[in-house]
Amino acid sequence: MTDARFTRLRAVNLVCGLLLLAEAVLVSVAVLARKTPVLLPVTAGFPGGPVGFAAEAQVVDLAAVNLGVAVVILLAFSALVRFAVLTPALADRYRRGLSTARNPIRWVEYSQVSAITVFLVAQLNGLTEVGTLVALYAITAGATLFLALQERAPAGGSLRPFVFGAMVGIVPWGIVAFYQIGAGVLGDVPEPFVRTVTLSLLAAAALVWTNVWLGRRGRDRWAHPHRVEITQICLVTLGTTLLAGQVLWGTLL
Numbered sequence: 711m712t713d714a715r716f717t718r719l720r721a722v723n724l725v726c727g728l729l730l731l732a733e734a735v736l737v738s739v740a741v742l743a744r745k746t747p748v749l750l751p752v753t754a755g756f757p758g759g760p761v762g763f764a765a766e767a768q769v770v771d772l773a774a775v776n777l778g779v780a781v782v783i784l785l786a787f788s789a790l791v792r793f794a795v796l797t798p799a800l801a802d803r804y805r806r807g808l809s810t811a812r813n814p815i816r817w818v819e820y821s822q823v824s825a826i827t828v829f830l831v832a833q834l835n836g837l838t839e840v841g842t843l844v845a846l847y848a849i850t851a852g853a854t855l856f857l858a859l860q861e862r863a864p865a866g867g868s869l870r871p872f873v874f875g876a877m878v879g880i881v882p883w884g885i886v887a888f889y890q891i892g893a894g895v896l897g898d899v900p901e902p903f904v905r906t907v908t909l910s911l912l913a914a915a916a917l918v919w920t921n922v923w924l925g926r927r928g929r930d931r932w933a934h935p936h937r938v939e940i941t942q943i944c945l946v947t948l949g950t951t952l953l954a955g956q957v958l959w960g961t962l963l
Contacts, residue, residue, distance in 0.1 A: 711809040715936045719808075720796055722940050726947040727792030733954050734785035740962040741778035748961045749774035750833040754840050772840055775833060781957050784826050788950050791819040792943070811925075811935040816942055817858040820918065823946055825851035827911055827953060828882045834904050835889050846882040853879030857922050869926060876919060883912055903960035907953065914949035921945060 741747070751774050755767035795804045795815060807813045828850045829843055837843060856875025863871065886908060890900055925938035932938055 711805055711936060715934070716805050716808075719936050719939060720801075722943055723792045723795055726943050727789045727796075730785050730789035730792065730947060730950060733951060734782050734789060737778060737782050737785065737954055737958055737962070740958055741776075741782065744778070744962055747779075748777040750777055750830070751838045752833075752840050752843065753838045775830070777830065777833075777957060778962055780826070780830055781954050784823065785950055785954055788819065788823055788946060791815065808935045808939055811938075812861045813939060814858060816939070817854055817861075820857075820942075820946060821851040821854040823950060824854055824915060824918075827915075827949065828886070830953070831908055831911055832882070832886050832889075834907060835886050835900060836893060837886070837889055842885075846885065849878060850882050857919075860922065860926060863926075867926075869923070872919075872923060872926065879915075879919070883915070903956065907956045907960070910952050910956070911949060914945060914952060918942065918945050918949070 752772045753769050754772050755769045757767045794800055800815070804813070804815065807815075825847045829847045832843060832846050837846075853875045856871045856878065860869070860871040860875070863869075890905070890908060893900055921932075921938060921941045924932040925935070932941075
C-alpha cells in the first residue's frame with residue numbers, strides 16, 4: 711500500500727462521502743417538504759384457536775417505517791463510515807488492514823447497508839410481518855459476515871466462506887421475488903417503481919459479491935487490494951444512490 715495508492719483511496723472515500731451526504735440532505739428536504747409521509751407498515755399476525763384449527767390470524771399493527779427517513783439514515787450512515795476512515799484514529803488501521811487485504815470496517819458497513827436495503831425492498835413488495843422482516847434483515851447481515859471470514863483465507867485459496875455466504879445471502883432476495891411474482895399471478899402486479907427498485911438493487915448486490923470473488927482470485931486489476939476497496943466503495947455508493955434516487959422520484963416528489 712504505497713503512499714500514492716492510499717492517497718487515491720482517501721480521495722475516493724472523501725468524494726463518495728460528500729456525495730452520500732449531499733443525497734441525504736436532498737432527501738431530507740423532500741421529506742420535510744412532503745405533507746404526508748410515505749409509511750410502510752410493520753405488522754404481527756397471531757393465530758387463534760387450538761393447534762390444527764383453521765382460524766383467521768389476528769393481525770396487529772406494530773409500527774410504521776417512514777421510507778424517506780429510513781433512506782436518509784442509510785445515506786448518513788454510509789457517509790459517516792466514509793469520513794470515519796479518513797480520521798487519524800482509523801486511517802493507520804485502515805491502511806495496515808488493506809496492506810494485508812483485510813478491512814473489517816468494510817463489512818461492518820455493508821452488513822448494515824445491505825440488510826437495511828433488503829428490509830425496505832421487502833416492505834415495498836408488500837411484506838409487513840415483523841418476524842419475516844427481522845429474519846430477512848438478520849440473514850442478509852449474517853451472509854455478509856461470511857465475506858469477512860473469506861478475507862482471513864489466503865488469496866487464491868478456498869472460497870468456501872464465499873460460497874456459503876452466497877447460498878445464505880440469496881435467500882432474502884428469493885423470498886422477495888416469491889412475493890413479487892405471487893402478487894402478479896394474483897392480478898395485483900407491483901407498480902414499475904417497485905420492480906425497478908428490486909431488480910436494480912439486486913444487480914448492485916450481485917456486483918458487490920462479484921467484486922469480492924474477483925478480489926480473492928487476485929488476478930489482473932483485482933490483484934491490488936486498494937483497487938478492490940475502491941470498487942467496493944463505488945458499488946456500495948451506487949446501491950445506496952439507486953435506492954435514494956428511485957425513492958425520491960418514485961414516492962417523495
